Amino acid sequence: MPLDSTARSLKTPCMRWQLLKCRRLCRRRTREIVVADLRSWLNEVKRIGQLEEIDGVHWDLELSTLAELVNEKFGDHGKARPALLFDRIVGYPQGRRVAANLVSSAGRLSLTVGMDPRLSEFDFVQQWRRKVKEIRPIEPETVADGPLLETAMRGSEIDLLSFPVPRWHELDGGRYIGTDDLVVTRDPDDGWINVGT
Structure with a gap:
């Protein structure tokens, strides 16, 4: 097994061997868990x-x-x-x-x-x-129906505030449904740009 920077930084061959042995043992104990949704x-x-x-x-x-x-x-x-x-x-x-x-x-x-x-x-x-x-991209498949399409709103039916969209911060301009994202905004009056996450 090749040594990475952590293993190379250990002072003695014995310490490096112990680290590699522990890693092999840990790998044998792991299991993949797949969640569908x-x-x-x-x-x-x-x-x-x-x-x-x-x-x-x-x-x-x-x-x-x-x-x-x-x-x-x-x-x-x-x-x-x-x-x-x-x-x-x-x-x-x-x-x-x-x-x-x-x-x-x-x-x-x-x-x-x-x-x-x-x-x-x-x-x-x-x-x-x-x-x-090992990741190999797969082509998307367009379907006519499925769980994602069971509840759909269109046109005037759409009301994002029918969901409990939070206002996250006191100075936010409103309620934001997107989190763990990057939002770039431009002030319409002075052109000032801000990035929020």
Whole structure:
């Protein structure tokens, strides 16, 4: 097995051998887990104890504040930050949910890409490097029907606020349905450009 920079940095051949032996053992213990959709992914995250379900929060800043506080509380102590699933959001019926912090742990990121959620951050990166080399794009297939098309709104039926779209930050210009994305905006009056994530 070739030595990477971590193994090469160890002082003695014995230490390098121990590291390589541990990695081989870890690889044998890992298993690939495949989840078909967000619902099964959430069920798996709940099964491994990394999902917190929270009811009754308000979409206007309260939801986002809780998500940020969870990140701060767990982020500095090496603990896995739980994924959050908000339901019964003020002004919305049960079942109109918002999820936050979905991939804020190496375990859930591993699960998302079909790898063992017990992997350490280091092992995740090593396995991902190998896995990404094997990825072969597949051609999209257009279908006339399917689960994605079961509920559809068109024209005047479309109302994004029928979903509990949060207002994430106090100075936001409104409620944003997109998160984990990059938004580039230009002020219409002075042309000033801002990038938000």
